[in-house]
Amino acid sequence: MQETRLAVLDGLVDNQALPEIMKKIITRLEEIHPEMCVKIEICDEAFNGNLFRLSLAAADLNVFSEKSASNGSNSPVSWSIPFCGSAGEILGYFHLTYLRPRQPSASELKLINEFACIAGLAVTRIHADTTLRQAATVFESTREGVIITDLEARILTVNRAYTDISGYTETEVRGQNPRLLQSGRQEPLFYQELWASLRENGHWQGEICNRRKNGEIYPQLLSISVVYDSQGEPSHYVGVMTDISQLKQSEAQLEHLVHYDPLTHLPNRRLVQSRLQHAIERAERQGQRVAVLFLDLDRFKNVNDSLGHPAGDELLTTLAQRLSERLREEDTVGRLGGDEFLIVLENITEPEDAAGVAQTLLKLLEKPFSLTTSRAHVTDELLEAGIKCRHEVYIGVSIGISLFPDDGRTVTELVKHADVALYQSKEQGRNTYRFYTPTLTAAANERLALEARLHRALANEEFVLHYQPQFDTKNNALIGCEALVRWQSPEEGMISPLRFIPIAEETGQIVVLGEWVLRTACIQGKRWLDAGLSPLTIAVNLSGRQLQQRDLVQRIALILKETQFPAHYLKLELTESMIMGGGEQAVELLHALKALGPRLSIDDFGTGYSSLAYLKRFPIDELKIDQGFVRDIPGDQNDMEIAATIIAMARNLHLKVIAEGVETQAQLDFLIRQDCYACQGYLFSRPLSATEFARAILKKPH
Ligand SMILES: Nc1nc2c(ncn2[C@@H]2O[C@H](COP(=O)(O)OP(=O)(O)OP(=O)(O)O)[C@@H](O)[C@H]2O)c(=O)[nH]1
Ligand SMILES: [Mg+2]
Incomplete structure (x- = not known):
């Protein structure tokens, strides 16, 4: 017995596996009682007891069947004796099978009990070891x-x-x-x-x-x-x-996605509105004002169209930085989307405070943005030379301001009214700010009414064309005229194109209107020719929307055919950004237009971001300097330089240059000095009706 106990303890010390130890116990018992067949079953699942039991039982069954065959007995008797842990829990069983039916004697039971103690000890120890090892593994891993x-x-x-x-x-x-x-x-x-x-x-x-x-x-x-x-x-x-x-x-990233604009990392519409809500609540408690500034970049579309969307994105990002750096800690600037930003100013006492900030913001944009041009906008030669193009771009911003509590008490009201005021800034020349006033709302409503009337006007033929003459600066000779559309509304009288053209552009009505203008101008030109008046070129504006029509060339060809107006007396004016952003397609379209016979002119030149090298690829005859650069001559040195540069550049490209909006002799003198080819403006004549034009201009020797 002592021997078995020692053998088991040795096994434990040597970290022997439980089956080995149990095997020793079984062997020992069977040695003492050869007529007894012993199986041990361990209850604990953690020891994979099932497997253990099976393997031992399989071995023993062989022994058992051998013994049973040699003895000729066919009814052995089995006993199961449990063995327990220190707390009395059952750890397993000794299954004893006698080769001849009989009951175990008292001494045998005593012996088995002692072996059960040893087995219990082994199981408990190994159990504890395993638990500890498992805990240690968990602890470490x-x-x-x-x-x-x-x-x-x-x-x-x-x-x-x-x-x-x-x-x-x-x-x-x-x-x-x-x-x-x-x-x-x-x-x-x-x-x-x-x-x-x-x-x-x-x-x-x-x-x-x-x-x-x-x-x-x-x-x-x-x-x-x-x-x-x-x-x-x-x-x-x-x-x-x-x-x-x-x-x-990750939480912070998610929060950022929900509340911030991914491009500029400024608060998005949702967050800026919630900040405005809090600002309103604070201002209400403290008897302060809150100012809401609604910003929208001027002609931002030109940047996208001329330099590509990525350049536009770069501009938005840089602008966002400039705005954030300039505002106070307690102010919020957010991006509503597109080129629209909203600024919430707290602790405002007087409207002038907000005006001051608006002025600062306008000043921020006096510095140009340096943008990288995308591939589509540089020529292949430049690309091959590995030259990266950077463009200096100036952009203006229009701002509308509303104040709490003066102009509204809720987020919705304040934002809406700032938007109305913004629209006013756009109307009044852009790159400026306007405060909301109730009359502005009336103006916004009126705009909607105008949009509805525009539909009817087309059907009712309320439009007429006026013609503004263009003269050679050197000899004052009449070289042509520009056809300009006028709206003679039965309710309102003459409505300025500045009011209705943007609406027609937005609603798409410009396509029908533009075609009407072209047809009418051609009919008029043909009439003048037929009347034997001196032939002249008539310039007609094409809108960006018309350029997007797939059958534009066919449509124009048809109008020329129907009206019998000679194509070489027609001049089509396109804006710079319309063609600059159009890539190869624009090059093809312009060549197709040119093949019909008309001359091509680029209108509003200088307001877009033309690449000189790119310009060369278009079959252009003429550049028209935007009146914005002419207006402040000779007061504005900058404008004069731009005008002079455009003229010099056109000369290099063998293009003619015409200046529009010439109103004073000083402007004309300057343009003559710069060798500008032709002029158009009030200094010579305002736009005239067809009849007036024929009477005053065509017959007048100039
Ligand atoms: N690059 C870039 N352009 C955008 C993004 N979102 C909107 N836009 C463009 O921004 C322009 C916004 O146009 P508007 O403000 O309506 O027009 P605009 O050309 O700025 O002219 P005004 O605002 O009337 O002076 C559109 O041409 C959009 O395609 C953007 O995330 N990235
Ligand atoms: Mg804009």
Whole structure:
């Protein structure tokens, strides 16, 4: 017996597997009682008891059947005797089978009980070992950092995850107080509450900022529990920590997506509206004003069209930076979408404060934006040479301002009214700001009414063409005229094209209107020719929308055929941005138009962002300097330089230049000095009706 006990203990010390040890017990028992066949069944699933039992049983069955055959017996008797752990729990069974039916004797039972004790001891020990090993594996392999301290909070041990998270090795922290991890971000009160909770509930859990060895501060979810000994007395603390910096980061990213504009990283419409809501509430309490500034870039479409969408994006991003840098901490700037921005100004006492900010913003845009041009907008030669094109771009912004509580008390009202005021800024020349006034709303309503009337006007033939003559600057000879559409409304009288053309552009009615203008001008030109008046070129504007029509060339060919107006007396005016952004297609379209016979002119030249090299590829005859550059001659040095440059550039490209909006002799003198080919403007004549034109201009020798 003693021998067996020693053998088992040896096995345990040598870390032998349980089946080995059990085998020893079985062998020993069967040696003592050769007529007995022994099987051991272990209950604990953790030992894979099923497998163990099967393998032993299979071996024993062979033995058993041999023994049973040699003895000629056919009714063996079996006994099952349980063996238990220290707490009396059943760990397994000894199954005894006698080759001849009989009951175990008292001495046999005593012996089996003693062997059961030894088996129990082996199972319990191995069980404990396994549990410990499993716990140790969990401790080492878990992704949570674990830290065990004594009751004085001295660190006893930490796991690998802890060293990974904190950056400290176990040796560095052993014996230390976890205080060494503190970030300094938590108030002393925070720690007082933590200890109080540990004392009262034996547990604390929460988020805490700690410091890694490299100084980095990171958020973690920490759970501390008191460990009690077998007497129920506290013996240790165990802290389990999860590094949640990744989680926090994802949370922050999500928050960013929901509330911020991905392009400019400014607050989006949702966030800026919520900030405005809070600003309104604060202002209400403090008796202050809030100003809402609605910004929309001027002719931003030109940038996209001429330089490409990525360049437009670059401009928006740079602008967003400029705006944010310039505003105060308490102000909010957000992007509503497209080229629209909203600014909320708090602590405003007088409307002038808001006007001051608006002026500052306009000033911000006096500096040009330097943009990289996309591939489609540089020529192949440049690309081959590996030259990256950067463009200096000036852009204006129009601003509408509404004030709380003066112009509205809710977010919706304030934003809507700022938008109405913005529209007014656009109407009144752009690159400026306007405050909301109730009359502006009336104007907005009127605009809607105008849109509806425009539909009828086309059907009712309320439009007429006026003709403004163009003269050779050198000899004052009449070289042609521009056909300009006028709306003679039965209700309102003459409506300015500045009012209805933008609406017609937006609604698409410009296509029908543009075609009507072309046809009418051709009919008129043919009439003048037939009347024997001196032939002249008639210029007609084509809108961007018309250029997008797939059958534009055929349509124009048809009009020329129907009206019998000679194509070489027709001049088509296209705007710069319309063709600059059109790529190869625009080149093809212009060649097709040109093949019909008319001359081609680029209108509003200087307002877009033409690439000189690109311009060469279009079959253009003429550039028209935008009246914006002519208006301030000779006062504005800048404008004069631009006009002079355009003229010089056109000369190099062998293009003619015509200046529009010439109103004063000084302007004309300047243009003559620069060798500008032709002029058009009030200095010579305002646009005239066909009859007036024929009478005053065509017959007048100039
Ligand atoms: N590059 C770029 N362009 C955008 C984006 N969102 C909208 N746009 C363009 O921004 C332009 C906004 O046009 P509008 O403000 O209506 O017109 P505009 O040309 O600026 O002229 P006005 O505002 O009337 O002076 C449109 O051409 C849009 O295609 C964007 O995220 N990136
Ligand atoms: Mg705009």
